[in-house]
Amino acid sequence: MSSVSEWYMGKNVLITGATGFMGKVLVEKLLRSCPGVKALYLLVRPKAGQSMQERVHDMLKCKLFDRVREDNPDFHQKIIPISSELMQSGLALSPADVEKLSSCINIVFHCAATVRFDEPLKHALQLNVIATQQILALAQRMQHLYAFIHISTAYANCNRRHIDEVIYPPPVEPKKLIDSLEWMDDAIVRDITPRLIGDRPNTYTYTKALAEYVVQQESGRLNIGIIRPSIVGASWQEPFPGWIDNFNGPSGVFIAAGKGILRTMRASNDAVADLIPVDMVINLTLAAGWYTAVHRPKSALVYNCTTGGINPFHWGEIEHHVMSTFKRNPLEQAFRRPNANITSNYLINQYWILVSHKFPALIYDLFLRLSGQKPQMMRIFTRLHKAIALLEYFSSQDWEWNSDNMNMLMNQLSAEDRRTFNFDVHQLNWPEYIENYCIGTKKYVLNEDMSDIPAARQHLRKLRNIRYTFNTLLLVFIWRVFIARSQMARNIWYFVVSLCFKFLSYFRASSTLTN
Ligand SMILES: CCCCCCCC/C=C\CCCCCCCC(=O)SCCNC(=O)CCNC(=O)[C@H](O)C(C)(C)COP(=O)(O)OP(=O)(O)OC[C@H]1O[C@@H](n2cnc3c(N)ncnc32)[C@H](O)[C@@H]1OP(=O)(O)O
Ligand SMILES: NC(=O)C1=CN([C@@H]2O[C@H](COP(=O)(O)OP(=O)(O)OC[C@H]3O[C@@H](n4cnc5c(N)ncnc54)[C@H](OP(=O)(O)O)[C@@H]3O)[C@@H](O)[C@H]2O)C=CC1
Numbered sequence: 001m002s003s004v005s006e007w008y009m010g011k012n013v014l015i016t017g018a019t020g021f022m023g024k025v026l027v028e029k030l031l032r033s034c035p036g037v038k039a040l041y042l043l044v045r046p047k048a049g050q051s052m053q054e055r056v057h058d059m060l061k062c063k064l065f066d067r068v069r070e071d072n073p074d075f076h077q078k079i080i081p082i083s084s085e086l087m088q089s090g091l092a093l094s095p096a097d098v099e100k101l102s103s104c105i106n107i108v109f110h111c112a113a114t115v116r117f118d119e120p121l122k123h124a125l126q127l128n129v130i131a132t133q134q135i136l137a138l139a140q141r142m143q144h145l146y147a148f149i150h151i152s153t154a155y156a157n158c159n160r161r162h163i164d165e166v167i168y169p170p171p172v173e174p175k176k177l178i179d180s181l182e183w184m185d186d187a188i189v190r191d192i193t194p195r196l197i198g199d200r201p202n203t204y205t206y207t208k209a210l211a212e213y214v215v216q217q218e219s220g221r222l223n224i225g226i227i228r229p230s231i232v233g234a235s236w237q238e239p240f241p242g243w244i245d246n247f248n249g250p251s252g253v254f255i256a257a258g259k260g261i262l263r264t265m266r267a268s269n270d271a272v273a274d275l276i277p278v279d280m281v282i283n284l285t286l287a288a289g290w291y292t293a294v295h296r297p298k299s300a301l302v303y304n305c306t307t308g309g310i311n312p313f314h315w316g317e318i319e320h321h322v323m324s325t326f327k328r329n330p331l332e333q334a335f336r337r338p339n340a341n342i343t344s345n346y347l348i349n350q351y352w353i354l355v356s357h358k359f360p361a362l363i364y365d366l367f368l369r370l371s372g373q374k375p376q377m378m379r380i381f382t383r384l385h386k387a388i389a390l391l392e393y394f395s396s397q398d399w400e401w402n403s404d405n406m407n408m409l410m411n412q413l414s415a416e417d418r419r420t421f422n423f424d425v426h427q428l429n430w431p432e433y434i435e436n437y438c439i440g441t442k443k444y445v446l447n448e449d450m451s452d453i454p455a456a457r458q459h460l461r462k463l464r465n466i467r468y469t470f471n472t473l474l475l476v477f478i479w480r481v482f483i484a485r486s487q488m489a490r491n492i493w494y495f496v497v498s499l500c501f502k503f504l505s506y507f508r509a510s511s512t513l514t515n
Contacts, residue, residue, distance in 0.1 A: 004290040004417045009036030011146075014105045016086065016135060017112030018042040019059055021246050022151065022232060025282045026109060028239060031068045031075050033420050034286070041101060043084035043091065043112070056081040063444070067239045086112055086131035087123075091138065102141040107289050110135050111151045113211075115248060117202040117390040121193045122181055128207035129174055129214055136218045146293035148222045149285060150215045154230040154274070154306050154401055155394065156208040159199040162400045165302040167226070170213040171198060171206065201393040216300055224300035225292040229281040230307065230401070231394070234437040236277035236428060242440025243278075250275065250318070253391065255441050256384055258326035260336030260463070264352035265388050267342040267395035269316030272308040274399065276425065277433065281305055283421040287409055295412075303409065304401040305423070313430040315342055315395050321434040329439055330456035332448050335377075336360065337463050344396060357381050 013030065017023040018040075030037055044052040060076050068075050082101070085092040093101075114127045132150065139148050157163050177196070181189055197206040212226060233251070234244035244251055250273075256262035284305050292301065307313070319342050326338040343349050358381065365375035410424060418424065442448045482489045 003414055004287055004421055005034045005036065007290045007294065008034035008286075010038050011106040012039050012041065012104045013037060014041045014043070014101060014108045016043045016084075016108075016110050016131075017151075019044055019055060020111060021244075021248070022229075022278060022281065023111045024059060024062075024064055024245070025235065025243075025278050026111065026285065027079070028064055028068055029279070029282050029286060031065075031078065032071065032239065035072065037078065039078050039080050039104075041080045041082055041105065043086070043093075044081050045085045045092075046083065052081045052083045062245075064239060064243060064245075086134070087126050089134075091131070091134050093138075098138070098141070101138065103143060105139075105142045106144055106146050107293060108135065108139050108142075108145065108148045109151070109285065109289065110149065113151070113208070115204060117204050118386075119203050120186065121189050121196065121203045121207075122186065124203040124207040125178065125181060125210070128204075129210045130178060132211045133214055133218060136215065136222070139222055140220055146223060147225060147289050148215075148219070149225045149227060149289050149292065150211070151285070152212050152226050152228045152302075153205065153208050154228045154304055154399070155205045156212055156228065158201065158205050158394075158399065161398075162402075163304065164402045165228075165304050165405045167212050167216045167300065167302060168209070170210050171200070172196065172210070174210045174214050177210070202390065212302075219300060223292045223296045225288040225297075226300055226302045227281070227285050227288060227305055228302060228401075229305040230274035230276050232278050232281055233275045233433075234277065234440040235279040236433055236436075237422075238279040241433075242436035242438075242443070244437065244440045244444055246445065249391070251437075251441055251445065252387060254322050254326075254438055255331070255445065257322055257340035258331040258334070258338050258438065258441070260334040260338050261357075261380065262384060262388070263336070263340050263356035264349055265340065265342050265395070266344060266346070266349045266392045267315045267319075268344045268397065269314060269319075269342060271315050271396060271398050272312045273315045273318050273395070274306050274308040274401075275313070275318075276305060276307050277428070280423040280425065284406065284409065284423040287413060287417065287421045287423070291409055291412060301405055303405045304403050305406060306401040306403060307425045307428065308399070309401060309403055311425050311428055311430075317430065318434060321431050322438055325435045325438040327460075329442065329450075329453055330460050331442055331446065332452055332456050332459070334456070334460060334463065335364075337460050337467070342395070353385070357385075 008030065015023060015026060018027050027040060027042070030040060042056060044055055046052050047055060050058070056079060060079065065075070082093065082097050110132065112127070112131065114124055136148070139145055154163065157168050160168070193203065197203060200206045200209070215224060215226060231249045233249065234242045247255065253262060253265065284303060288301070288303055319340065323338055323340060330338070341352070343352075361377035361381045364377045368375045406423070410418065413421065443450065483493050
């Protein structure tokens, strides 16, 4: 057995955010690659009418856990859900649970956060900063804790161009901010938020930066590791390629482009798209847990978990591969044929929004109205524009992350560990990864069947014929309205036609001469 897996043998692990995208992959990998792990304690809240037990039960039934289920059908016995609402005082843990966790937990992975970019500051602060303080306080009480791993983001310091593996001074002293926001009502907080977040784009990156500082300040004698992944995408290889379960980050953009809804977006073709597969992030996280526990670094080690500096890929290339994949493997019931283009030019983008988003939406809604249905396309576009406006900051510029600690960690692993907990981003073949990612959004986010691809292709052919018919009708209409009715338009038209004719004659004559 590898030394990382061996270390997890007999250990009790506490995980927050286990029902989220990364948390699920962490739980799965621990169960599959560290079969000796004793128990996973998951802090989960009841949600949408489901108890925390029901939520965890549903989670473990999902396809992500198929491989674990094959290896050990009783794997759920190692999962111990603990009811906890991180936004409440004391994390809403019962005294008995606090007692239990304090006496048995050996390692903590703190993944829970709000990742919404439009989260009101108070809420983001409550979850990303205050809950982190509370988890740290709980960790301080743990008698057999070897390591505390905090999941941050590579964009916590996105106001800098070059980001080292250090904790930067916070934009404000977190305690002062917490105290001030406490007495302010939501309207005042909303008004001052832009001033507070300053040169960061949203409350998410701002509060994640504050959380890192809190972890550093309040860690006491804990052994700390901070993981900073960039844009976390579908899985690369494990448990199977292309697994993804949400619309966050690029996934929503890929889906909207595949459905033919999104045709234009502001992004720089040449900017590095710092995507990193979720399985690589989790492999690094588990390896960092082992390293922190065994080597007990004197101060918190930060791991920038990024790809751009090592194996760069650009948004322009992503656009190409996403479009090519969705043309070969279309999504069902596309609105239009997939044909999205990115541009960094504001005016060009506005033009295409008008022509390729708003105009078709208007026509489609008119059609829905006329056929007695409720118009919906304009509403969908309004939401899409709101979502992509929040992402454009990240797709229009480059950052440079130092990844010395990631390299150091890799060098610390045995050959076997490097295979089992692979986070060597050199090995990523981007075109293949993007293809699997897109197919993953089709299979696991939209739950579409691959056997329906011929029907989806047929639908795209139908859309192409509608487009040809529509363009022909438009041309005839323009002809009737403008050309046939006005002498001046007729003269312009004849002038253009004769110019084309002359050009053709000249071209033919010159090509005869050269022959
Ligand atoms: C051809 C392609 C070319 C590519 C070009 C470049 C692409 C660049 C792309 C991306 C760069 C990203 C850089 C991220 C860097 C940071 C990384 C991190 O550290 S954190 C993780 C990231 N976090 C987020 O991504 C949260 C973003 N999401 C939000 O903040 C909210 O969801 C928001 C404001 C976008 C929408 O909020 P609401 O309240 O209007 O809606 P709600 O409740 O969230 O969702 C409504 C419905 O829309 C879907 N949806 C959500 N996000 C979507 C999206 N981005 N696109 C499409 N649908 C989305 C949802 O699944 C939901 O569907 P139902 O109603 O349940 O069926
Ligand atoms: N996804 C990405 O691209 C990136 C993510 N990260 C970081 O990785 C971590 C995980 O992100 P990701 O998995 O994508 O996020 P998700 O939104 O998928 O998951 C968030 C998790 O936090 C839990 N949570 C949220 N609020 C509460 C609460 N009040 N009480 C208890 N639990 C709560 C959620 O539980 P519930 O199911 O109950 O809502 C869920 O399990 C975060 O720290 C994020 O900042 C960093 C870089 C990129």
